[in-house]
Amino acid sequence: MSKVKMAVDLGGIQMRNPVNTASGTFGNGVQFEGFYDVGKTLGAITCKGVSAEPWDGNPAPRLAELRGAAIMNSVGLQNPGVHGFVKRYGEYLESVRSRGCAVICQVAGHSVEEYERAMDLFEEFAPFASGFEINISCPNIAEGGAAMGATPQSAARVMSAVRTRTKRPIVVKMAPHDVAAIGHALEESGADALALINTIPGMSIDVRTRKSRLARATAGVSGPAIHAIAVRMVWECAQAVNIPICGIGGVTTAEDAAEMILAGATAVSVGTANLTDPLSAKHIVEGLEEWVASQGATDVNDLIGAFEC
Amino acid sequence: MSVPTNAHDTLANVHEFEVVENKCVADGIWRMRCNTALSGLLRPGQFVNVDVPNDASHILRIPLSFSKADAKNNELELVYAVVGEGTKRLSAMCVGDTSTMVGPCGNGWSLPKSDGRSLLVAGGVGLPPIMACARMLAEKGIGFDVIVGAQTASRHVEPILDELRALPMQQGCDCARTLVLTTDDGTRGMRGFVTTAMQDMLAERSYATCYSCGPNIMMRGVAELAHSQNIACQVSLERMMGCGFGACSCCNVELVGGGYALCCSDGPVFDASEVVL
Numbered sequence: 001m002s003k004v005k006m007a008v009d010l011g012g013i014q015m016r017n018p019v020n021t022a023s024g025t026f027g028n029g030v031q032f033e034g035f036y037d038v039g040k041t042l043g044a045i046t047c048k049g050v051s052a053e054p055w056d057g058n059p060a061p062r063l064a065e066l067r068g069a070a071i072m073n074s075v076g077l078q079n080p081g082v083h084g085f086v087k088r089y090g091e092y093l094e095s096v097r098s099r100g101c102a103v104i105c106q107v108a109g110h111s112v113e114e115y116e117r118a119m120d121l122f123e124e125f126a127p128f129a130s131g132f133e134i135n136i137s138c139p140n141i142a143e144g145g146a147a148m149g150a151t152p153q154s155a156a157r158v159m160s161a162v163r164t165r166t167k168r169p170i171v172v173k174m175a176p177h178d179v180a181a182i183g184h185a186l187e188e189s190g191a192d193a194l195a196l197i198n199t200i201p202g203m204s205i206d207v208r209t210r211k212s213r214l215a216r217a218t219a220g221v222s223g224p225a226i227h228a229i230a231v232r233m234v235w236e237c238a239q240a241v242n243i244p245i246c247g248i249g250g251v252t253t254a255e256d257a258a259e260m261i262l263a264g265a266t267a268v269s270v271g272t273a274n275l276t277d278p279l280s281a282k283h284i285v286e287g288l289e290e291w292v293a294s295q296g297a298t299d300v301n302d303l304i305g306a307f308e309c
Numbered sequence: 310m311s312v313p314t315n316a317h318d319t320l321a322n323v324h325e326f327e328v329v330e331n332k333c334v335a336d337g338i339w340r341m342r343c344n345t346a347l348s349g350l351l352r353p354g355q356f357v358n359v360d361v362p363n364d365a366s367h368i369l370r371i372p373l374s375f376s377k378a379d380a381k382n383n384e385l386e387l388v389y390a391v392v393g394e395g396t397k398r399l400s401a402m403c404v405g406d407t408s409t410m411v412g413p414c415g416n417g418w419s420l421p422k423s424d425g426r427s428l429l430v431a432g433g434v435g436l437p438p439i440m441a442c443a444r445m446l447a448e449k450g451i452g453f454d455v456i457v458g459a460q461t462a463s464r465h466v467e468p469i470l471d472e473l474r475a476l477p478m479q480q481g482c483d484c485a486r487t488l489v490l491t492t493d494d495g496t497r498g499m500r501g502f503v504t505t506a507m508q509d510m511l512a513e514r515s516y517a518t519c520y521s522c523g524p525n526i527m528m529r530g531v532a533e534l535a536h537s538q539n540i541a542c543q544v545s546l547e548r549m550m551g552c553g554f555g556a557c558s559c560c561n562v563e564l565v566g567g568g569y570a571l572c573c574s575d576g577p578v579f580d581a582s583e584v585v586l
Contacts, residue, residue, distance in 0.1 A: 024558070025556060025557055026556055027552075027554075027556035027557075031321075031554050034319070034321050034322045035320075035322055035323060054568075056567070056569060057558065057561065060561050060562070060563070060569075061548075062560075062561060063549045063550070063551055063557075063559035064549070065367060067366055068366050069367075070368070071368065071551065073557070075559060078558050223368055224365075224368065272368065274552070275368070275369065275370075275551045275557055276369065277323070277360075278411060278552070
């Protein structure tokens with residue numbers, strides 16, 4: 001290993017390297033232990049979104065593959081509730097933490113009250129969480145989700161509410177629109193970091209049946225096809241806020257991750273690439289360090305926002 | 310609901326494979342044999358998630374069941390229908406080509422829980438996992454009969470049918486194995502659906518366990534018939550999949566009791582009484 005410093009601080013979440021996983025694409029980590037030692041490799045993992053009570057998620061089909069390096073999903077945050085989550089994964093996630101990898105628990109809800117309730121349960125029953133990610137941008141649930149993050153005002157309302165419930169770091173997962181204004185409002189209301197972007201709402205119609213290829217009319221688009229959009233939004237947001245950003249969107253290679261960092265991201269989440277190649281995040285950890293060294297830098301932090309306009 | 314991978318299971322990993330044969334074995338149906346260390350890790354009824362190379366515009370792997378995992382010869386046999394762009398590219402892979410597959414994926418078939426004969430019912434490209442099931446039962450000395458249905462004669466996969474017939478007779482079994490073929494159009498074997506043949510079989514013999522893989526509507530009929538005779542029934546389901554190992558929750562299967570299981574990690578084999586077919 002080189003002498004390059006890769007550790008970053010994502011709003012109080014200490015990461016040994018900038019590589020995180022996008023919620024919903026990495027299970028809760030344990031599913032990847034056969035591919036590599038998750039706890040010894042990644043900077044952080046972000047668990048699947050969990051609500052106070054169990055959610056069934058959306059009907060099938062939840063997935064479609066698109067031409068042009070993208071997929072659409074409408075999982076709808078199927079989860080066992082905080083108690084079920086802690087019971088099934090708590091011990092494992094403690095082991096991830098003890099191996100030096102941060103554990104970010106994602107909090108989901110349909111209303112401010114539900115976010116608060118989930119936050120309270122996490123605070124009490126999830127000592128293994130290094131921090132939390134508030135998902136106010138899921139495009140696949142009927143209420144809450146993206147609606148909560150649609151305007152600076154509604155986003156700030158959720159953030160202010162959960163801020164009073166925990167002293168641990170809070171990251172907010174943002175929708176792919178109006179990121180400068182909403183990011184600024186989230187910072188003002190106490191967010192420690194921002195994560196963007198969530199999937200981009202899209203549609204895919206089967207022209208023979210005239211129906212959606214998924215169970216719902218709209219679903220979230222992800223994959224390499226959205227990467228350039230995500231980099232632009234990270235760049236726009238980074239100029240509007242002073243808190244760190246976790247860049248997400250189509251990151252498939254170390255070069256993609258480096259782009260995010262240059263655009264202003266402190267950390268980078270690997271999402272859909274985990275499905276294509278389950279070893280992606282590990283390869284990105286390795287490649288990112290090589291890139292930092294190749295830039296003549298000794299600390300990855302020196303390259304955050306180093307994009308030359 | 311997805312559960313953490315069982316500690317006793319071999320965890321999924323990325324394995325390289327090299328094509329040793331890839332040819333058309335029936336109308337629109339291909340058989341690929343490949344060398345891979347994964348062959349020694351798979352149980353009957355599990356599946357692999359194959360990366361078909363040479364098209365960066367498609368990013369999902371293709372989940373495929375296998376008909377044979379030969380650990381001794383390091384060989385895996387996949388039988389697949391060419392139905393879309395992915396399987397079309399898969400069929401274009403040549404001997405010596407290499408890529409990767411993720412596995413072992415899924416749970417696989419369970420051995421019968423009670424004594425007695427098993428009935429295996431396959432439809433279309435539901436045949437490969439049923440072939441793997443037949444090998445499992447033959448190795449254990451469990452007697453079984455097989456019904457294989459196809460739309461038309463040209464869609465029956467002769468090499469697999471030959472292998473089914475040639476599987477060694479289980480020792481101590483009191484009756485010879487029956488293989489019944491059906492076609493929707495009557496061009497081969499019995500005319501009609503596998504369920505028609507199944508009714509005849511059930512009238513002649515008693516069975517303890519039924520194994521089925523094929524179109525959903527076929528498995529629904531098979532499960533209803535099995536249920537009516539109090540026969541335990543396992544079905545292997547197919548879904549569009551993202552990861553193949555329980556990470557993305559995209560391949561949900563509706564449960565009779567409400568909620569969803571994941572086809573890739575809770576299945577693909579389910580007790581027919583627990584899932585909405």
